[in-house]
Amino acid sequence: MEIVRIYITLIFVLVITNINQAQTCCTAGAPLSNNFSNNTTEIYPLEISVQSTFRSINRLVENDEVLVNDPRSRFNLHNNLRFAYRLHDFFSLGLSVPYIFQQRETISMREESFGFGDPVLNFQFSPPISKKIDLYLFSGIKFPLGSYQKTNAIGIQLSPDMQSGTGTWDFINRLAIFHPRFLINNLNVQYALSYRYNSTNKNFNNSIAARSFQFGQEWNTSLLFQYELFSKNSIWVPDLELQYRWQDANNEQNLEAPNSGGHWFNIKAGLTAILSEQNLLRIYVGMPVFQSLEGLQITTNFESGISYSRKIKFKQSLSDKIEVL
Amino acid sequence: MRNIIPIIILSSIVFLYSCKNKGQENIWSIPSDEVLDGGPGQDGIPSVDNPEFSSVDQIDFMEEEELISGVLINDKAKGYPHGILNWHEVVNDDFENTNLAMTYCPLTGTAIVWDRSVNGSVTEFGVSGLLYNTNLIAYDRNTESNWSQIQGACVNGELIDQRIETHPVIETTWSTWKKLFPDAQVMNTNTGFSRNYDRYPYGDYIENHDYIIFPLNPEDNSLPSKERVFGVIGEQTKVYPLSDFGLGKIIYDQNRIIIGSQEDNFCIAFENDLGLNNLEFSFSNGPIIASSNDGTIQLDIYGNISGGTFDGQRLTHANAFTGYWLAFGSFFPDVEIYE
Missing domain, CATH: 2.102.10 (Rieske Iron-sulfur Protein)
Known part of the structure; x- marks a missing residue:
């Protein structure tokens, strides 16, 4: 029973960190570099998950002061189809395909854009370092396949942050340390640190007057606590995550763009239902606790997400093998 | 079958009409691929539509070297501090029985006063959120047509190619303004919006001649860009x-x-x-x-x-x-x- 519990917990942790969240308004549909992980096991080498993250971007902040009378509001809905495949005990591959819907609304106009974002192919290495602690090293590459040339109703290309793709090759690296049964039996803790390198789109608008644009480099660190509650037929796991994210200013024409970049401290609360070995469902809500931004920016005031994950086995399961033995 | 034919014809007419309108919306008198979305969206930078004014001696938020632009009509002047214009770009106002809009583009540093009487009716202007040659494109709220500030002409929409009437404008520092127009009214910070009017919102843009946020075509380097x-x-x-x-x-x-x-x-x-x-x-x-x-x-x-x-x-x-x-x-x- 203990082995099963640890096993399920591990599955849960990997799933919980597997939601590719849409960025705030300032980085288009590019996924956050936090919250990536391949989640496969020996028994279930393939995992397919669908995730949806809603982000309300409706807070006008100047440095750390929230301003009133903002005529703008925005939201984005970041949907993600994700595949992960186990290559080896310590290695796995993952592929995320996002589909993004964004809306920007002011007192006089509503503009929308939607489409496939940039897919991310990743490689994960989880070396066995300790019986008590698990380590995950993740490296991913984002392909510039999403559209960055979506236009508004009068034929003008929308700004970079309203596009589904960035038109750039970007790189994501992540380290996560998971400590199950931290201090007490039902408590697990995970620390994660990630970095995303964004390259430059040198001809964003495909025009003679070429517009060069680069989203700011991003660091993200988080501390996640989860507590397991066992019921008769399922496991419920509430969690609390503290996230600190900081991002450099964007670059326009190879120089730092004003009113971009800053520091965000967010808190998120979630609940996972482990329905079976193969099926997991998770929901979460989050909101900023503190933001210190460069200049004036409209930024996230609320986010929520839901994800469903199903694992698939290709061959004999571990239990089948035991029976054979 | 007979009933279907009129429906098909009607649908085709509606479709063709919608295509026609769509086409008109997309027509620009300037290269549309050089019109850039600055990010905030239409009215994302809010115009001031009910400005309030104070006399020169009541204005206490301006430094001596701060810039101010003013309109000159009927031997009178009215001032609009750049510290406010940086955040709003358009002020819809009335002065000396004239419906005017003080338009200001912080990226080109240009203040131009437009007459709001367009095509026989009075309109308001707002900030479209679009830029051409890094310069403000305003839109009029009657027809949603887009107007290039420096060209002084409608570049997209129902009023395309129509020119706007302008009024004389002067730009100077606060210290000079007080000498030139000691009796003039000056816009104060009661705009209806909470903004930090003491802060310039574009970093070192003014001082850095290499820093051009949006591309220009052509770009002429005969003088330093921000001179x-x-x-x-x-x-x-x-x-x-x-x-x-x-x-x-x-x-x-x-x-x-x-x-x-x-x-x-x-x-x-x-x-x-x-x-x-x-x-x-x-x-x-x-x-x-x-x-x-x-x-x-x-x-x-x-x-x-x-x-x-x-x-x-x-x-x-x-x-x-x-x-x-x-x-x-x-x-x-x-x-x-x-x-």
């Missing part, structure tokens, strides 16, 4: 760097009189229809901006002449405004620089 110049618009647009005016200077050029001062940080231009170039004027510091050497003839900032042969006559303001060189270099490729 403030006074541009007189015409068949041959010509710019006069403010730095050339020193303590005060009067230039007779192209049948115009350009009067300015680097020290006082302003410049103004008049059409010289009266042939004043035969007179010996010198710069004067104050509401009277030029006077004859013997002091008998004077010219004020509104163009009024007192004394001499032309006593009681008036010079009309030329179509001119101050801005960063980058704007004139890109909008007027054949622009001349006065030397």
Whole structure:
């Protein structure tokens, strides 16, 4: 029973960190570099998950002061189809395909854009370092396949942050340390640190007057606590995550763009239902606790997400093998 | 079957009509691939539609060297501080029975006053969130047409190619403004929006000549990009760097009189229809901006002449405004620089 519990917990942790969240308004549909992980096991080498993250971007902040009378509001809905495949005990591959819907609304106009974002192919290495602690090293590459040339109703290309793709090759690296049964039996803790390198789109608008644009480099660190509650037929796991994210200013024409970049401290609360070995469902809500931004920016005031994950086995399961033995 | 045919015909008409309208929306008189979405969206930068004003001596939020732009109508002036305009870009206002919009683009440093009477009706202007050659495109709220600030023309929408009427504008520092227009009303910070008007929202944009946020076509590097110049618009647009005016200077050029001062940080231009170039004027510091050497003839900032042969006559303001060189270099490729 203990082995099963640890096993399920591990599955849960990997799933919980597997939601590719849409960025705030300032980085288009590019996924956050936090919250990536391949989640496969020996028994279930393939995992397919669908995730949806809603982000309300409706807070006008100047440095750390929230301003009133903002005529703008925005939201984005970041949907993600994700595949992960186990290559080896310590290695796995993952592929995320996002589909993004964004809306920007002011007192006089509503503009929308939607489409496939940039897919991310990743490689994960989880070396066995300790019986008590698990380590995950993740490296991913984002392909510039999403559209960055979506236009508004009068034929003008929308700004970079309203596009589904960035038109750039970007790189994501992540380290996560998971400590199950931290201090007490039902408590697990995970620390994660990630970095995303964004390259430059040198001809964003495909025009003679070429517009060069680069989203700011991003660091993200988080501390996640989860507590397991066992019921008769399922496991419920509430969690609390503290996230600190900081991002450099964007670059326009190879120089730092004003009113971009800053520091965000967010808190998120979630609940996972482990329905079976193969099926997991998770929901979460989050909101900023503190933001210190460069200049004036409209930024996230609320986010929520839901994800469903199903694992698939290709061959004999571990239990089948035991029976054979 | 008979019932279907009219439905198909009707649907086709509706479809074709919708395509026609769609086409009109997408027509631009400027290269649409050089019109850029700045990010905030239409009205994301809110215009001020109910501005409030105070007298000069009640204004306490401006530093002496801060810039202010003013409209000149009927021998009166009204001021709009750049510290406010940086955040709103358009102020819809009424002054001397004129419906006007003070438009200001922080990226080109250009303040131009538009008449809000367009096509026989009064409209309001708002900030479209779009830029052409890094310059403001405003839109009118009656027709949703888009207007290029520096071109002074509608570039997209129902009123495409229509030109806008402008009013004389002056830009100077707060210290000079107080000398020139001690009785003028000045817009105060009661805009209805909470913004930090003490802060310039574009970092070191003004000082950094290499920093151009949105691309220009063409980009002319004849002068440093942010050098403030006074541009007189015409068949041959010509710019006069403010730095050339020193303590005060009067230039007779192209049948115009350009009067300015680097020290006082302003410049103004008049059409010289009266042939004043035969007179010996010198710069004067104050509401009277030029006077004859013997002091008998004077010219004020509104163009009024007192004394001499032309006593009681008036010079009309030329179509001119101050801005960063980058704007004139890109909008007027054949622009001349006065030397």
